Amino acid sequence: MAGIDYSERIPNNVSLADNRRLQRALEEWHPKFLDWWMQMGPDGFQAKDVYLRTAVSVDAQGWAQFDYVKMPEYRWGLFLAEPEAGRTIGFGDHMGAPAWQDVPGEYRGVLRRLIVTQGDTEPASVEQQRHLGRTCPSLYDLRNLFQINVEEGRHLWAMVYLLDAYFGRDGREESEALLQRRSGDRDKPRILGAFNEKTPDWLSYLMFTYFTDRDGKYQLASLAESGFDPLSRTCRFMLTEEAHHLFVGETGIGRVVQRTCELMREAKTDDVRRLGGIDLATLQRYINFHYSVSLDLFGSEISTNAANFYTMGLKGRFEEGKKRDDHRLKDTTYAVSELTGDRITTREAPALPSLNERLRDDYIADCQRGLDRWNQVIKKHEIDQELRLPHRGFHRAIGLFAEVKVAPDGRVLSEAEWDARKHEWLPTEADQAYVESLMQPVTEIARFANWIAPPARGVNGRPVEFEYVRLA
Ligand SMILES: [Fe+2]
Ligand SMILES: [Fe+2]
Numbered sequence: 125m126a127g128i129d130y131s132e133r134i135p136n137n138v139s140l141a142d143n144r145r146l147q148r149a150l151e152e153w154h155p156k157f158l159d160w161w162m163q164m165g166p167d168g169f170q171a172k173d174v175y176l177r178t179a180v181s182v183d184a185q186g187w188a189q190f191d192y193v194k195m196p197e198y199r200w201g202l203f204l205a206e207p208e209a210g211r212t213i214g215f216g217d218h219m220g221a222p223a224w225q226d227v228p229g230e231y232r233g234v235l236r237r238l239i240v241t242q243g244d245t246e247p248a249s250v251e252q253q254r255h256l257g258r259t260c261p262s263l264y265d266l267r268n269l270f271q272i273n274v275e276e277g278r279h280l281w282a283m284v285y286l287l288d289a290y291f292g293r294d295g296r297e298e299s300e301a302l303l304q305r306r307s308g309d310r311d312k313p314r315i316l317g318a319f320n321e322k323t324p325d326w327l328s329y330l331m332f333t334y335f336t337d338r339d340g341k342y343q344l345a346s347l348a349e350s351g352f353d354p355l356s357r358t359c360r361f362m363l364t365e366e367a368h369h370l371f372v373g374e375t376g377i378g379r380v381v382q383r384t385c386e387l388m389r390e391a392k393t394d395d396v397r398r399l400g401g402i403d404l405a406t407l408q409r410y411i412n413f414h415y416s417v418s419l420d421l422f423g424s425e426i427s428t429n430a431a432n433f434y435t436m437g438l439k440g441r442f443e444e445g446k447k448r449d450d451h452r453l454k455d456t457t458y459a460v461s462e463l464t465g466d467r468i469t470t471r472e473a474p475a476l477p478s479l480n481e482r483l484r485d486d487y488i489a490d491c492q493r494g495l496d497r498w499n500q501v502i503k504k505h506e507i508d509q510e511l512r513l514p515h516r517g518f519h520r521a522i523g524l525f526a527e528v529k530v531a532p533d534g535r536v537l538s539e540a541e542w543d544a545r546k547h548e549w550l551p552t553e554a555d556q557a558y559v560e561s562l563m564q565p566v567t568e569i570a571r572f573a574n575w576i577a578p579p580a581r582g583v584n585g586r587p588v589e590f591e592y593v594r595l596a
Contacts, residue, residue: 133151133154134147134150134151134154134200134201134202135179135199135200135201135202135203136201136202136203137182137202137203137204138202138204138285138289140202143289146288146289149288149296150202150284150285150288153284153288153296153299153300156300156303157200157277157280157281157284157303158196159303160247160303161195161196161250161277162196164247164250164251164254164306165195165196165250165254165273165277166195166250166253166254166256166257166269166270166273167254167255167257167258168257168258169195169257169266169270169593170194170195170196171194172194172195172593172594172595173192173193173194173593173594174192174193174194174195174267174270174271174592174593174594175190175191175192175267175583175584175586175590175591175592175593176190176191176192176193176195176198176267176270176271176274177189177190177271177584178190178191178193178198178199179201179203179278179361179365182203182204182205182206182361182364187364190583190584192594195270195273195274198274198277198278200274200277200278200281201278201281202281202282202285203282203361204354204357204358204360204361205356205357205358205360205361206357207353207357210222211223211353211356213351213437214349214351214440214444214445214451215349215434215437215440215441215444215451215452215453216351216434216435216436216437216438216440216451216452217435217436217437217452218351218436218437219437219451219452221351223351223352223353223356224351224352224353225353225354226290227290227291227352228352231436231438232291234432234433234436234438235352235355235438236287236291236294236295236298238347238355238433238438238439239283239286239287239298239355240283240287240298240301240302240315241315241316242283242343242344242347243279243280243282243283243284243287243298243302244302244305244314244315244316244319245314245315245316245319245340246276246277246279246280246283247276247277247280247302247303247305248305248307248314248316248319248320249272249276249307249319249323249332249336249337250273250276250277251306251307251308251314252307252308252319252321252322252323252332253269253272253273253323253329253332256269256323256325256326256329257269257270258565259325259326259563259564259565260326260565260566260567261326261566261572261573261575261576262566262567262571262572262573262576262578263567263568263569263590263591263592263593263595264572264578264579264582264583264588264590264592265326265376265576266567266592266593267583267592267593268372268376268583269329270593271368272333272368272369272372275365275368275369278365279362279365280302282358282361282362283302283358284299284302285358286354286355286358287299289354290354307319307320308320308321308322316421317417317420317421317521317522318336318339318417318418318420318421319336321417324556324560325556325559325560325562325563326563326576327380327402327407327410327559328410328414328559330372330373330376330377330380331373331377331410331411331413331414332373332414333369333370333372333373333376334370334373334374334376334377334414334491334494335373335411335414335415335417335418335491336414336417336418336421337366337369337370337373338370338373338418338487338490338491339418339421339422339487340366340369341363341366341367341370341490342422342442342483342486342487342490343421344359344362344363344366345359345363345442345443346439346440346441346442346444346483347359347439348360348363349439349440349441349444349445350437350438350439350440351436351437351438352437352438373494374494374497375579375580376576377407377494377498378494378497378498378501379576379577379578379579380402380407380575380576380577381404381407381498381501381502381511382501382577383401383402383574383575383576383577384396384401384402384403384404384407384575385501385502385504385505385507386505386577387399387400387401388401388404388505388507389505389506389507394509397558399574400562400574400575401574401575402559402562402575404502404509404511406551406555406558406559407511408511408512409548409549409550409551409552409555410551410555411495411511411512411513411514412514412518412519412532412549412550413519413550413551415491415513415514416514416518416519416520417519417521418487419484419487419488419516419520420520420521420522420523422480422481422483422484422487423480423522423523424480424522424523424524425460425461425473425478425480425481425523425524426460426473426477426478426480426481427477427479427480428477430476430477430478430479430480431476431477431479433479434453434476434479435476441479441482441483442482442483442486453475453476454476456474456475457472457473457474457475457478458472458473458474458475458478458481458482459471459472459473460473460478460481461481461516461517461524461525462524463524463525463527463528463536466528466536467536468515468517468530468534468536484516488513488516491513492513495511495512495513498511499511512532514532514533514549515530515531515532515533515534517530517534517536518530518531518532518534518549519549519550529541529542531545531549532549562574562575567593567595569589569590569591570588570589
């Protein structure tokens, strides 16, 4: 069961061969996916051999195999985590009932929307990153970019499988639409705001993989709690792949910080731009931007949708299974932010409609861990500075804080104050132009761009100086 059948056109562990209707639907979708990949996937590298991992099993140990693959030949497939015998619904009104193996009729529309919204982010990020290959800081980084891209493609497959297998004709229409929307397109944009932003350079990309992919982790983790078992199992396996994306973001930014500190020490200055590095002040502005747009992805502080998803048993809390309460939350409260004049305070709100805020809190704590690690790097270089997460109200477009302007330290500002100071806090055009000027491709084996340190180790036990992408 854990093994994946690679003799089929679509590798899978869902016994696809036994379901001819579904198999046909997916085989019809496959060439359309490939068309989309060729049009919107990594620009300029489709014919190159890339040292990629491919899922070969859903076991925690040894689930992946590494080899050179041309990206369009990547074996995208359908992999669900092993079923849990006797699994029951862990929260909401249906708590304790057997997990659903089919879509509960009354929740069909809501569930489809949840799956489509998650599914839409996957191809969106591939589209956002499609030009980055041309300015890679090393072959190692280039390979990691492509690994993430093919896996986001596989995550699209994972959601399309659910749509095609469980939602009939509507599901097939949604599968088509997932290939038709385009990141940043005015007429057919992707569903969520952050996925229509540009990822114009590698610093933005590393920030995206740290902050925005981490939103993905929290969304997937709460969908992994779902009472709809196929969704739960799909998301559990996706989380295994997602961990690598977060690793790329965390170590990537860590390596930039490392290089910045080396240059600061060498030249005894904060102004490392002269030396072709990215100064800490610029890094801080990029953090502020990517963190704040990612916070918006969790939605409004108070949300009846979030309450309904939970009560219906469709979307749980982060690590729902580990929590020791009644898993219904009808009589409990949760602390959410509140604006009182120009002061930000908290109040106790009913727990169910506050679930977005709770998930955002889990996310914020997780984000802080990376900052702590980067600050360790700065400290090791005996530099007396710190990177910080801005206040949750900073630069927000959704929810309570969309109405006000908030400084990184949490002070509520007048429009005039905000306008006068926002360039200190968000990447300016000059920052972007500078970062862009650094984006010169480095493609010799074992060489790295000057603005980023080499990684501590290579991929899958290979040395750092390995030909991760064959460009010749
Ligand atoms: Fe993904
Ligand atoms: Fe991801």
